[in-house]
Amino acid sequence: MVVTKVLEITDECDRVKTFRFKLNSDASPGQFVMVWVPGVDEIPMSLSYTGELKGVTVEAVGTTTHSLHKLTIGDRIGIRGPLGNGFVITGRNALVVGGGSGMASLAPLVERLCASGGKVTCVVGARTETEHLFVQRVEETGAEVHCSTDDGSAGHKGPVTSLSKELLSGGGFDQAYACGPELMLLRMVEMCREHEVPLQCSLERYMKCGIGLCGSCQLGSYTVCKDGPVFDSQVLAGIPEFGMYRRAPSGLRVSIG
Ligand SMILES: Cc1cc2nc3c(=O)[nH]c(=O)nc-3n(C[C@H](O)[C@H](O)[C@H](O)COP(=O)(O)OP(=O)(O)OC[C@H]3O[C@@H](n4cnc5c(N)ncnc54)[C@H](O)[C@@H]3O)c2cc1C
Numbered sequence: 001m002v003v004t005k006v007l008e009i010t011d012e013c014d015r016v017k018t019f020r021f022k023l024n025s026d027a028s029p030g031q032f033v034m035v036w037v038p039g040v041d042e043i044p045m046s047l048s049y050t051g052e053l054k055g056v057t058v059e060a061v062g063t064t065t066h067s068l069h070k071l072t073i074g075d076r077i078g079i080r081g082p083l084g085n086g087f088v089i090t091g092r093n094a095l096v097v098g099g100g101s102g103m104a105s106l107a108p109l110v111e112r113l114c115a116s117g118g119k120v121t122c123v124v125g126a127r128t129e130t131e132h133l134f135v136q137r138v139e140e141t142g143a144e145v146h147c148s149t150d151d152g153s154a155g156h157k158g159p160v161t162s163l164s165k166e167l168l169s170g171g172g173f174d175q176a177y178a179c180g181p182e183l184m185l186l187r188m189v190e191m192c193r194e195h196e197v198p199l200q201c202s203l204e205r206y207m208k209c210g211i212g213l214c215g216s217c218q219l220g221s222y223t224v225c226k227d228g229p230v231f232d233s234q235v236l237a238g239i240p241e242f243g244m245y246r247r248a249p250s251g252l253r254v255s256i257g
């Protein structure tokens, strides 16, 4: 583990802040780090910035994420990683679909895809307008950006998957990427299969070791921390637990939904 100082903190949207820090390791979009908050706990976070000045973008949902939100510039955190596989950059016409804090791992991917000269259409979904994450950041890459909100306060009214369905029906995509709630990912797998577009999804599971040893993040015969967190939709389609069950911190299997 590397202990590093928080160098920048940005309020992104409701309940979400980005923390930037120095980490001298190469990283790819889709990889994650284990972030240790001294005296509290260690939790997995996608890298929302993968350059020399790395970053994590944190939604405050529980004990550790709320403790992270209380940090100030100069405070120390521990970082293990980068861990996991990351997205495979492929195709010339990509659809990128993010729900809520799922945009944290997708924003650096959109930047990488656009920098490599590909055409990118990005759909940013949230419950309401004030929860939209990284809209301006992805607009600045030159990607075509569409927004949706569940309550209709900004962009298309409805789930991010219904806007994605319209875009997929238009045809032309040769690769799709998605990150967000697992039921959204399940729907994306079904829709991309219908339209014969290969899809890579980034998944979340409760994690402890982060390196494939403890089994906390088991998904079928895979561990999300080591074999993932990015999985090809063809692999996911063969895992009965996907979109159905996850493990609670106690190890108990609980329904997703
Ligand atoms: C690979 C990976 C990347 C992630 N990237 C991000 C990110 O970029 N930004 C972000 O805000 N969050 C991300 N998460 C989720 C984040 O790790 C959890 O929200 C965090 O661990 C919650 O810790 P807590 O102590 O604040 O909450 P807790 O008090 O532990 O839990 C609060 C609630 O969140 C649920 N929860 C806890 N951990 C997870 C989990 N791993 N998956 C699903 N539900 C969980 C609990 O069941 C509970 O309902 C990621 C998770 C993984 C596995």
Ligand code: FES
Residues within 6 Å of the ligand: 206, 207, 208, 209, 210, 211, 212, 213, 214, 215, 216, 217, 218, 223, 224, 225, 226
């Ligand atoms: S967190 Fe231990 S195996 Fe994945």
